[in-house]
Amino acid sequence: MKFLCVNCDEQMTFQERREPGDGTFAAAFTCARCGHTIALLANPMESQLVRSLGVEIGGRTLDPEPMALVRENVVGRADAFAAASSTPQSATRNLQSPPTWSPEAIDRLARVPSFVRGMVRKIYADYAAERGIAEITPAVMDQARADLGLEGM
Amino acid sequence: MSEGASFRTYFEVEGEDRSRLGAQVGEQRRRVAARLAEIRNVVAVMSGKGGVGKSYLTAALALGLARRLTRGVGVVDADLKSPTVARLLGAAGPLALSPEGVRPALGNENIRVISTDFLLADGRPLRWREPEHERFVWRGALEAGVLREFLADVAWGPLELLVIDLPPGADGVADVAELAPSLKGAVSVTLPTDESYQSVRRAMASAQDAGIRLLGVIENMSGYRCPSCGSTEPLFPGSAGSRLAEDFGVPLLAQVPFSAGAVEVPSGLLDRFLETLA
Structure with a gap:
């Protein structure tokens, strides 16, 4: 999964992820060139699907x-x-x-x-x-x- | 990107995938491979049909080989929803968390066992902690993930043989082969009946299509052995074991009479199994 800044035609970098509540999962990606930030918001089912794979969007910091x-x-x-x-x-x-x-x-x-x-x-x-x-x-x-x-x- | 221009493809966008999902899946596969590297043979026991005695024969195979092989035997109970093989082997939890991973429970003959039986309360079904709605979307991924952790996160140590007791069905063995490319092959279990023949034939064809080596067939409940006089009488009609062996060009490893007692190692099974594995 890659996130592209359409204005700059550049791949955005992972910034942070959060779980703001209601089972929502949020991941923020930023364009290194223009600074534009977007948030990916996943509903509980989508969040669970990612979790079921044993992975985390943006990668893990620890094993x-x-x-x-x-x-x-x-x-x-x-x-x-x-x-x-x-x-x-x-x-x-x-x-x-x-x-x-x-x-x-x-x-x-x-x-x-x-x-x-x-x-x-x-x-x-x-x-x-x-x-x-x-x-x-x-x-x-x-x-x-x-x-x-x-x-x- | 100018208005009206088309998007580039995933692979045309340079640089590593910043979501890092693919990299993590790759790492999961490396962990499985690293753990299984110490195990000489990984073998699945499968059947297209339920109730054929797959777990009983997995236990019998493991017990018999554990008595013969010095390097050790392990069993993965991949029948997550209906685990039985752990009890047949006399293994119980709790599971020990240790720095090298989760330690398998020890059963009879020091067979190392992992099973959802250790996780679930008596009489309770396998349930997941997450949202109950739209379970069909993520349940398969979770089940595959549990099996992956059973392979990768258990401190199996060096083993001669790891036997994976699969749930009934045609696809399970292909899933295992994808998780564990070192899978040496699969043993199929059938009843003598024509219904069982049809069902197990589909499962064996599915395994063959997936490139999995078929190691042989065991026909279970091939008659009833009288506990008094020792004679064996017919129990089910049919000869599915020999038909399947002939269809797929594999050995009929054993024909096992029904026995109501403790797990018994069928005569001749171990020799034929080891010959096939060699």
Whole structure:
């Protein structure tokens, strides 16, 4: 999918994406030559179609989490996923590895607008890693917000 | 662009696609390929018809081969809406999230298993979180996406064999082949009846048209074995297994009598399957 500035006959560059509500997905593209900006507005069905492909318009800033599509879209049991440390196969888990996310924390992260989700995810991951926290849970997220002065996030 | 001039085509507009949709789909394919690179053989078990015992035979094949092959066996339950193979293999959740990916559940004989059975509450159907209207537009894409994640995001590790248990139908195996070009081929399962013959023949023709190698046919419920005396009596009329094998020039891997007990590995199946795979 390419967006062309008709006046300049130039491909426009991706600017940002937002989810303003009502299931609407918005992506803004700007012409680097004349500065003209347009917004692509997708209805909930169109938004879901793009999401179903496991892609994001404009590209991803971070690699998707394992089974992100499954975890974000399947209505299933709350305990379907667990951190490696709490399952029987986890005896050899490397404690130096990055913190894992509990299903509840993943659900909560999914509610953060997508255009800042990567940044927010990194803040929580860094917070947990620096403190040796193996699993990020909603309680860890609350603590991080309090400690880092991020009450608005 | 002057008034009245025609638009250029997508490919005439220079520069990379700034929506980056194509690049992300390419990256998804690379992730699948990278994960499957450690697996020597990827094989699908298919049937055009439901209720033929596909999952039972997938479990039997996996169990028998796991006892023989030292490198390990995995099973993908691609029957997303009606998952059964995980329970047949004694595998259960929860699934562990780890830095290398989602760890598969371990079943009998240490068979590594992924299935929607681990995700769904008992007795609840597969449902999606998003808008209920116009589901037909995006549901197929989501189902393909789940299967892609089952292949790419599960930390399978090195395996000798990954068996994909497909839902009934003619198209599933072609979808898998597109997601996983390393697919070695497909085993078809049928009942002896003429109805099953017609249905499975269409599915096998569809697979053949898609360039997928047909590895052989298993005829299930080829009679009923008496638990008391051990003799086998006819159960269904017909000889669909041998007819399909002849039609497509592939081996009849096994004729399996109905058995009400635990999963049994049909006699001769493993040898013939491994010969075909070689």
